[in-house]
Amino acid sequence: MSTQHSTDKRPLKRKTKRISPAIKHYTFVETPVGRLLIAGAREIVMLNNFPTGSQAMQPWPEWLRDDNMFSNAKQQFTEYFEGTRTEFTMAVEMDGTxxxxxxxxxxxxxxxxxxxxxxxxxxxxxxxxxxxxxxxxxxxxxxxxxxxxxxxxxxxxxxxxxxxxxxxxxxxxxxxxxxxxxxxxxxxxxxxx
Structure with missing residues (x-):
């Protein structure tokens, strides 16, 4: 029996990919591979997602869009796609085993x-x-x-x-x-x- 109500618009949580409950905000950055989703809290990046493939997802309804919160991450992703960045130094937090x-x-x-x-x-x-x-x-x-x-x-x-x-x-x-x-x-x- 599913515990998700039919009125709940949040995507189902995949068994293989945990979505941190601490995520509160999101933004997007345009890249050559499409619009990259960036999400997290307090300028800490907890999720980045590509717009295609089996893991493609939309922001959850309870997340708030904030295009300024992740400006450092957006800049680093842009530099990566321009070929001028080889590693990421942004603050990250990962939920997993x-x-x-x-x-x-x-x-x-x-x-x-x-x-x-x-x-x-x-x-x-x-x-x-x-x-x-x-x-x-x-x-x-x-x-x-x-x-x-x-x-x-x-x-x-x-x-x-x-x-x-x-x-x-x-x-x-x-x-x-x-x-x-x-x-x-x-x-x-x-x-x-």
């Missing part, structure tokens, strides 16, 4: 322009053989740009699941490493790996 947080901490150590496989990430956190669990932690990542889960690829170098969609993943990889993931003369993305 201990295992998820361990994966996300390791993900933040993957350098700009580099990629890593799910298995390699599992080894880095001391859990060899836990590549599926690492994939689930990536899927639950509330900050998929700040915690760069787009840098995780299959062991065969294939582009695999990404909450923002594979096209967005490829665009992010192309921003970070245009020689490996670039564009042809018509501006179409290609994978040179």
């Amino acid at each position: 201990n295992f998820q947080k361990q994966c996300w901490t390791a993900l933040r150590q993957v350098p700009y322009g580099a990629t890593i496989s799910y298995g390699e990430l599992a080894q880095r956190i001391g859990r060899p053989g836990a590549s599926r669990a690492v994939g689930a932690a990536n899927h639950a990542n509330p900050l998929p740009l700040v915690v760069p889960c787009h840098r995780v690829i299959g062991s065969d170098k294939s582009l695999t699941g990404f909450g923002g969609g594979l096209d967005t993943k490829l665009q992010l990889l192309a921003i970070e490493n245009p020689t490996a993931y670039g564009t042809d003369t018509q501006g179409n993305l290609f994978d040179t790996a």
Whole structure:
């Protein structure tokens, strides 16, 4: 039996992605991959979401739009998409299990322009053989740009699941490493790996 009332307009909480109840405000920033949702409280970013893919979402009705609160985050995201920022320094807070947080901490150590496989990430956190669990932690990542889960690829170098969609993943990889993931003369993305 569902506990959500039919009059409740809030999106259902996904089992794999926790939405922090502390989120009070949101804004958007326009990017080459679409309008990026930024949400949090007290200038602390707790969520960023892409407009496409399986994790696309709208702000919850109880969140208040505040286009000034996250000006630092908006500036950093803009710089990233312009190719002038390689890491994020904004204040963030992430809601997740201990295992998820361990994966996300390791993900933040993957350098700009580099990629890593799910298995390699599992080894880095001391859990060899836990590549599926690492994939689930990536899927639950509330900050998929700040915690760069787009840098995780299959062991065969294939582009695999990404909450923002594979096209967005490829665009992010192309921003970070245009020689490996670039564009042809018509501006179409290609994978040179």
